[in-house]
Amino acid sequence: MAENVIQSLSKDFVHCDICREPYNEPKMLPCLHSFCIQCLEQWARNTHARPLSCPTCRRTVDLPSTGVNGLPNIFFLVSLMERLEEAKQISKQDKYCNCNICRNKIGTMFCVDCKMHICQDCKGTHNQLTRSNDHPMIPSENLSDESYLQEVISTQTPYCKVHKEEKVYCYYTQCSQLACQKCATVVHQGHQSLQ
Helix, strand or coil: CHHHHHHHHHHHHCECCCCCCECCCEEECCCCCEEEHHHHHHHHHHHCCCCEECCCCCCEECCCCCHHHHCCECHHHHHHHHHHHHHHHHHHHHHCCECCCCCCCECCEEECCCCEEECHHHHHHHHHCCCCCCCCEEEHHHHHCHHHHHHHHHCCCCECCCCCCCECCEEECCCCEEECHHHHHHCCCCCCEEC
C-alpha cells in the first residue's frame, strides 16, 4: 500500500518535466513550475529566446542577471525527495522483516490478525495455537499489493467491538448489532439472531 503511494508521489511531484528524472538542484520559475538547474540552463541555451519561456506553460520568464542560478531553490522538493527515499527503504524493510516470534529468521509470511511477520519454522507453531489457528496468513511480498490485501481483509470475519479478541459470530436483528459469543450470552439473551 505504502509502496504505491511512494511511487505515485515520486512520479507526480519529484520528477523534472524536461529530463523526466528525479530533480537535481530544483529551481522554481515565477510561474511556479520547477526544473533541474542543468535542464533549465540547457533549455535557455537551446532556445536563445529572451525572455525565456517556461517549458511547461510557455509563460515568459525574465531571468535574473545571474541567469538560471539566480532563480529560487526549492528546498521543499529536496526535503520531499529525501523523505520519499527514506520511505522506500522502510517499505523494503517492512516487506522482509525478521520473524516476530523467533526473531532469528526472515518473516516470509504475515499474519493479518496478529499483525506479525512469521518465518516458515514458526508458522506451524502459530497455526497450532487455538487462538491463532484460523488467522489468515499472506506472503510478506504481497504486503505492497493493495488490491490483494483488500480482498483478503474483506473476506475476514470482523472482531467484536466489546471483546476485541473475539470474532463476531452472529447479527442481532432486534438491535442491529454484530456480537461475539460472550456478548450473545450476556447482552443479547433472547434476541433474534442471524448467524
